[in-house]
Each structure stands twice: as C-alpha cells, then as structure tokens.
C-alpha cells in the first residue's frame with residue numbers, strides 16, 4: 001500500500017491527492033501561527049534531513065535548513081560538487097547510504113533531462129522520503145507556498161483569474177519547473193488559469209494536457225495564449241516570470257535572438273493597469289529586476305512576493321513534519 005504521509009516521496013504534487021495537499025496547507029497554517037507565537041514545535045527531534053544542492057539557492061536551502069531546526073531536527077547541507085556524485089557515484093548508491101544515516105533526502109537538481117530522473121532514481125532505492133527541492137520539471141515546494149499565499153490573500157480560489165506569464169530575463173537560463181508546477185496545481189483548486197508566453201517558450205504538450213484534465217475534474221479552466229495583454233486583462237493574480245526555452249532549444253546559452261526579440265515581455269505598471277484593481281503580483285524570486293519587472297511593481301502595493309517567500313518556510317516545515325517518520 002502506498003504511504004498516506006509518512007515515508008511518502010514529495011517529487012510532484014501530481015502524485016498527491018487534493019485532500020493530502022489540503023492537509024499540508026492546514027499544517028503549514030498551524031506551523032506559521034506557532035512560529036509567529038514563538039511556540040516550540042519539535043516534532044522531528046533527533047531527525048536528520050540531507051539537503052543536496054546541485055545549484056544555488058537562497059529560499060529553498062534556508063527554508064529547509066531553518067525549518068528542520070525549528071522542528072527539532074538537523075538539516076545536513078550537501079553541496080554536491082563536494083560529494084562523490086561529482087566523481088560519478090550513482091543516485092542509487094547515494095540514496096541507500098544516506099537513508100541509512102538519516103530520515104529524509106531532499107535534493108535540487110535542475111539539469112535538463114537529468115534532474116527529475118535523478119530524483120526518481122533516488123526515490124526508487126531510498127528507504128526514507130525523497131523531497132524535490134526543484135528539478136528540471138517540478139518545483140512542488142514553491143507551488144505549495146504559492147497556493148498557500150493565494151488562499152491567504154484572496155480567501156477563495158474558485159474561478160480566480162490567475163495568469164502565469166513569461167517575462168524577459170538575462171540572469172540565467174531558468175528551469176520551467178515553477179510555471180509547470182503552477183499550471184498543474186492551480187486548476188485543481190478551480191482557478192481559471194491563463195498561461196501566456198511568446199512563441200518558443202512552450203511548456204511540454206503533456207503538461208498542457210494534464211493541466212486541462214485537472215481543470216476539467218475540479219471546476220477550473222486552463223488556456224494558453226501568446227498575447228501578454230490578454231493575460232493581464234482583468235486578472236486577479238499575475239505571476240510574470242522568466243523561464244528558458246528548454247522544450248524547443250536545449251542549448252545552455254542564456255542569450256539568443258528569440259530571447260532578445262521578447263524584451264517587451266516585462267511586467268510594467270502600464271500592463272498591471274489592465275488587471276483587476278485588487279490584483280496580486282507574485283514571483284517565486286529571485287527576480288531579475290528591470291528586466292522581468294519594474295521596481296515600481298515588485299515594490300508596489302500589489303506585490304505579495306515577500307509573503308510568498310515567507311510561506312516557503314511554513315510549507316517546507318509541513319512537508320517535512322508530515323512525511324518524515326520513524327525508520
């Protein structure tokens with residue numbers, strides 16, 4: 001029988017039922033209240049989570065590391081360039097060994113075509129829960145915090161018009177995992193989701209199909225457009241963020257002609273004026289200020305980016321508290 005919570009892998013929210021996600025959100029809310037009230041929450045006393053990072057991180061690393069400490073356990077940060085993985089040690093061997101030393105393995109591996117498979121390989125052999133801290137396809141920790149934030153700010157998600165919008169950036173060629181996870185999750189909460197991007201930045205076809213299926217089953221809707229004005233118009237929530245053209249172009253180069261021809265895909269005050277008066281501006285962060293978004297927007301009255309980032313702590317703690325169990 002598949003585990004309901006304890007020992008359950010957290011690789012994509014597609015493998016978690018709505019009722020289980022609701023429980024994670026309830027626990028996140030409780031943990032947030034307890035954190036703000038300085039209450040002790042040592043539910044994971046003497047437990048160790050290994051936190052493996054192939055890439056840089058501010059929010060994910062620190063929400064996990066601070067989170068497990070606040071739950072009474074220990075987060076062991078592992079820069080994978082200093083592990084034997086960098087000499088070719090396999091996911092299977094790493095997962096079996098770390099399982100025997102602790103109580104959870106969490107990992108960020110965003111390499112295109114590699115990251116999700118690496119997590120799946122670890123999950124196949126681990127005897128403790130494996131948590132996805134972002135891979136080439138999914139970022140479930142981010143999507144869960146985003147859902148919590150939308151529920152806090154908007155109170156109801158039913159028929160909320162939420163637009164996930166591509167934006168121009170030059171900082172690095174970012175994974176598709178944030179818009180992909182949001183596209184799959186939000187229609188399950190009956191949101192009316194618009195995915196907007198220029199040609200060349202498509203998400204995989206199977207994602208669009210799953211997102212539409214999720215909408216159909218749960219009373220939401222999902223549509224794709226190449227027109228950003230259309231996405232901003234009357235929106236209740238806008239999430240303009242860059243992602244790379246990985247689906248059509250696997251080059252790791254950041255700058256190319258397609259990117260440069262879409263500089264105008266920037267979240268501006270003018271575009272925000274097309275949305276509802278109470279529109280919320282969200283971004284997983286880090287933002288490429290000046291390229292993805294004007295400072296006046298991200299620092300303005302509609303921005304909820306710091307609340308969104310703060311909720312990464314509470315949702316990460318909920319995932320750990322619910323999945324880490326006795327060995």
Ligand code: CP
Pocket residue numbers: 056057058059060061134142284285286
């Ligand atoms: N949003 C997010 O995952 O941030 P980090 O890359 O800083 O972890």
